[in-house]
Amino acid sequence: MKKYMEVFQGTAFSSKSPKEVQILKDHLFCVNNEGIIEKVVAPADADYQALLAAYEGEESFHRLAEGQYLLPGFVDLHVHAPQWAQSGTALDIPLYDWLNTYTFPIEAKFSDLDFAKTVYNDVVSTLLAHGTTTALYFATVHKEASLLLAEICAKKGQRGLVGKVVMDNPEQTPSYYRDADTQTALADTEEFIVAVKELAKSTKQGVYPVVTPRFIPSCTDDTLKGLGKLAAKYDTHVQSHCSESDWAHGYVKDRFGKHDAFALHDFGLLRDKSVMAHCNFLDDHDAELFAETGTAVAHCPISNAYFANSVIPIAHFHSKDVEIGLGSDISGGFSPSLFDNARQAVISSRMLEDGVNPALPAEDRGVPQSRITINEAFYLATAGGGESLSLPIGRLQENFAWDVQIIDTKTAAAKLPIFEANEDLHDVFQKIMYLVRPENIQEVWVQGEKVHSRQK
Numbered sequence: 332m333k334k335y336m337e338v339f340q341g342t343a344f345s346s347k348s349p350k351e352v353q354i355l356k357d358h359l360f361c362v363n364n365e366g367i368i369e370k371v372v373a374p375a376d377a378d379y380q381a382l383l384a385a386y387e388g389e390e391s392f393h394r395l396a397e398g399q400y401l402l403p404g405f406v407d408l409h410v411h412a413p414q415w416a417q418s419g420t421a422l423d424i425p426l427y428d429w430l431n432t433y434t435f436p437i438e439a440k441f442s443d444l445d446f447a448k449t450v451y452n453d454v455v456s457t458l459l460a461h462g463t464t465t466a467l468y469f470a471t472v473h474k475e476a477s478l479l480l481a482e483i484c485a486k487k488g489q490r491g492l493v494g495k496v497v498m499d500n501p502e503q504t505p506s507y508y509r510d511a512d513t514q515t516a517l518a519d520t521e522e523f524i525v526a527v528k529e530l531a532k533s534t535k536q537g538v539y540p541v542v543t544p545r546f547i548p549s550c551t552d553d554t555l556k557g558l559g560k561l562a563a564k565y566d567t568h569v570q571s572h573c574s575e576s577d578w579a580h581g582y583v584k585d586r587f588g589k590h591d592a593f594a595l596h597d598f599g600l601l602r603d604k605s606v607m608a609h610c611n612f613l614d615d616h617d618a619e620l621f622a623e624t625g626t627a628v629a630h631c632p633i634s635n636a637y638f639a640n641s642v643i644p645i646a647h648f649h650s651k652d653v654e655i656g657l658g659s660d661i662s663g664g665f666s667p668s669l670f671d672n673a674r675q676a677v678i679s680s681r682m683l684e685d686g687v688n689p690a691l692p693a694e695d696r697g698v699p700q701s702r703i704t705i706n707e708a709f710y711l712a713t714a715g716g717g718e719s720l721s722l723p724i725g726r727l728q729e730n731f732a733w734d735v736q737i738i739d740t741k742t743a744a745a746k747l748p749i750f751e752a753n754e755d756l757h758d759v760f761q762k763i764m765y766l767v768r769p770e771n772i773q774e775v776w777v778q779g780e781k782v783h784s785r786q787k
């Protein structure tokens with residue numbers, strides 16, 4: 332019998348499609364040395380009993396306890412790692428003021444590597460403890476501190492995709508916090524890409540460099556052009572903010588006479604591995620361009636409620652074949668939990684569909700067919716994130732990475748209201764999605780390695 336590195340027995344939930352969750356009851360998950368799910372075996376399959384007999388009692392065998400369930404690890408498509416230091420603060424002012432008054436000053440402090448180390452160690456551990464196994468990070472303009480974040484992901488076992496932030500436009504960035512000039516911005520980015528690619532060789536789960544123009548206003552034309560070339564040269568992921576707020580959207584229209592999507596495309600920044608955060612003002616032409624180029628949307632529902640007063644039409648974009656995942660947008664969004672963001676994604680979509688003010692005439696009250704279900708929000712946090720990044724993650728099926736969270740519904744500190752022995756598993760799934768707290772996340776694994784275990 333083939334020797335697997337780990338074999339897990341338990342009930343798992345995994346997205347089959349955006350609308351459908353597959354329930355894998357009492358399945359065996361056989362994980363190979365590379366941390367890939369090599370075989371998924373159902374109880375009725377011929378080799379189930381033989382595999383059980385061979386592995387039971389072995390150190391590599393893990394049977395989930397009663398009340399425990401497997402979910403894919405979450406993929407957070409938009410996190411500003413340095414902003415963890417200001418999470419939960421200053422969310423009552425508009426984006427432009429928030430950036431200039433709070434965010435740029437705090438990010439500037441990451442020239443201090445000791446400070447960076449403290450914050451980055453904490454944010455990576457916190458995200459892992461919340462079930463986030465892959466994160467697409469904005470760091471800061473500092474090359475060294477950005478590399479430090481990638482090193483911390485590598486060490487803690489998280490699949491980190493990290494961008495050194497680029498912002499060189501003197502008209503839209505403060506003198507104390509910007510790249511010195513175009514040449515320096517591009518040279519630092521290239522050195523960063525090469526260093527992270529080298530670092531990746533020593534990791535099992537992979538860490539990835541990401542070309543990261545902060546957003547169009549913060550960059551000069553030459554720099555945007557150079558970044559597009561670097562992304563092509565090194566075949567990297569690309570991330571930015573796209574059509575987020577009234578101000579940012581209007582600024583790009585004034586400067587280029589077009590929407591962010593087309594301006595970014597002109598600079599070679601919309602690629603299959605591109606992820607654009609927010610996208611509140613995307614129209615159908617923009618969405619079609621996203622679908623054509625394989626560019627994904629990082630949906631940040633908590634942040635959008637604060638900075639954009641907006642709900643993006645997820646159901647509509649799905650109907651246009653746009654790839655979409657979920658982002659916390661720490662700290663535009665206050666929560667490091669993708670459970671919280673999945674819940675907000677559903678709530679926001681309901682508000683969009685039903686309208687918020689019953690005093691309005693019925694025809695002004697909302698947009699029909701906007702609602703998404705909790706299944707779709709789960710998809711965004713898992714499989715949708717994996718597809719957006721073009722990585723085999725986010726699903727518990729063969730040839731995908733063993734990135735999982737073990738949810739304990741019976742944790743004393745946060746017991747879920749499950750009272751019947753044979754409760755319908757669809758209901759259990761929904762209770763998990765709506766009620767789980769960090770206390771319920773018992774273990775987290777990335778690429779077949781345990782990276783977090785909750786102290787009882």
Ligand code: GUN
Pocket residue numbers: 411426430434545546572575634638660663
């Ligand atoms: N646009 C440019 N920078 C930022 C940022 O840090 N957060 C958010 N939400 N939007 C941005």
Ligand code: FE
Pocket residue numbers: 409411572608660663
């Ligand atoms: Fe952001």
